[in-house]
Amino acid sequence: MSNSNSHIPAWRAPFAEFLGTAALLCAVIGSGIMADRLSAGNAGVALLANTFATVFALYVLIEVLGPVSGAHFNPVVTLTLWSKSHLTQEGRAQTAMFFIASQLLGAVAGAWLAHAMFDLNLLQVSSKLRDGAGQWLAEGVATAGLILVVLRSPPGKASALVACYIGAAYWFTASTSFANPAAVLGRMLSDSFAGIAPSSAPGFVLAQVAGATLGVVLDRCLGKDKNPA
Secondary structure (H helix, E strand, O other): OOOOOOOOOOOHHHHHHHHHHHHHHHHHHHHHHHHHHHOOOOHHHHHHHHHHHHHHHHHHHHHHHHHHHOOOOOHHHHHHHHHOOOOOOOOHHHHHHHHHHHHHHHHHHHHHHHHHHOOOOOOOOOOOOOOOHHHHHHHHHHHHHHHHHHHHOOOOOHHHHHHHHHHHHHHHOOOOOOOOHHHHHHHHOOOOOOOOOHHHHHHHHHHHHHHHHHHHHHHHHHOOOOOOO
């Protein structure tokens, strides 16, 4: 059987992952900076504004770039889909590596773009500590839920369900639901409202990996969707 996608350039999907992750991190960090400036010190109002911007941006980016790359924007999502053979391109391991590299580079680019728009120094390192068992548990819960939503979203509904879940998890988790190692990298490079100190980053990433594993286990426990007659 001939491959109908053979004419599509190999760089296009990784570029979509770079672009989407950069735009997502720009939205997260940029809206955090704007919210912090306008909220007059009210952290709840700032977080609410940050949440809305992230949810709207995530929905749009998944809708626009999903047909190109699947719109992962997240290394643990890519690794999960690779492990479950949901990456359909030839050379799935190579595709996953290119996706993850593109996501990490995109996260850095997105942080720098947000800084440039707000006339801040491009090169920053966050001083915002996010440590403790509660934060790590929250990241595990947030990531497990995200993976479960990604794996079990009905066709055509992933963009809305993922965006809604992340918006909710901003508020029901103590960590405000990073659920994404690329987001940790980008936010580590921004000393702003959305930042995370480098010393806090390893705990978050380990919790995200554990959470992603739990999400896969939960998906298996739930089994296949029933197909009503």
